[in-house]
Amino acid sequence: MANISAAGRSAVLTDLLPGARVRDAGLVVGAALLTGLAAQVSVPLPGTPVPMTLQTLAALLAGASLGPVRAFLGLALYFALGQVGVPWFAPDGGNATLGYIVGFVVAATVVGALAVRGGDRTPLRTLATIGAGTLIIYAVGVPWLMLATGMDFPTAIAKGVVPFLLGDVLKVLLAAVLLPGAWKLAGRAGR
Numbered sequence: 467m468a469n470i471s472a473a474g475r476s477a478v479l480t481d482l483l484p485g486a487r488v489r490d491a492g493l494v495v496g497a498a499l500l501t502g503l504a505a506q507v508s509v510p511l512p513g514t515p516v517p518m519t520l521q522t523l524a525a526l527l528a529g530a531s532l533g534p535v536r537a538f539l540g541l542a543l544y545f546a547l548g549q550v551g552v553p554w555f556a557p558d559g560g561n562a563t564l565g566y567i568v569g570f571v572v573a574a575t576v577v578g579a580l581a582v583r584g585g586d587r588t589p590l591r592t593l594a595t596i597g598a599g600t601l602i603i604y605a606v607g608v609p610w611l612m613l614a615t616g617m618d619f620p621t622a623i624a625k626g627v628v629p630f631l632l633g634d635v636l637k638v639l640l641a642a643v644l645l646p647g648a649w650k651l652a653g654r655a656g657r
Contacts, residue, residue, distance in 0.1 A: 477581075501521055504523065510558045514625040521556065522570070525571075530645050533579075548567070596645075600637070604627050
């Protein structure tokens with residue numbers, strides 16, 4: 467695997483780590499593993515086939531930390547291995563949640579692209595970046611939920627978005643503290 471970080475500069479947090487090829491491969495596998503572990507923190511909610519998990523946070527942090535290419539590869543690996551039977555999708559999710567998982571791949575990639583452009587350096591920019599990623603997950607997940615269950619659009623919003631808004635706002639706020647804080651600790655927020 468070629469070094470897939472930005473040439474000559476730190477574009478995302480993980481570009482600060484040494485050993486490009488081994489690092490990149492480890493980060494891709496690590497993103498898949500982290501997302502799989504986060505899926506195990508799964509709380510079924512009454513009235514919806516979609517459980518509350520920490521996958522969203524893991525996918526969006528992977529995007530911001532790894533950049534678009536590594537984040538895409540990590541979340542695509544998570545998706546592909548889950549499809550072939552690795553039991554790391556949320557245990558109570560089922561087919562109705564598969565669109566959200568595809569949304570993780572898309573959102574992590576977009577969040578990674580925004581992070582390369584500085585979208586994770588300040589709390590306000592991070593709110594916008596991670597908020598956009600969250601909306602992408604909904605934009606992919608809700609239509610799939612409709613197809614998988616036969617729900618109409620208002621019902622899919624009521625069951626696939628509304629119960630998760632508070633939790634997702636908290637995840638976005640947590641990311642808005644963690645990511646700029648990590649850049650500050652690395653001493654490179656202004657770059």
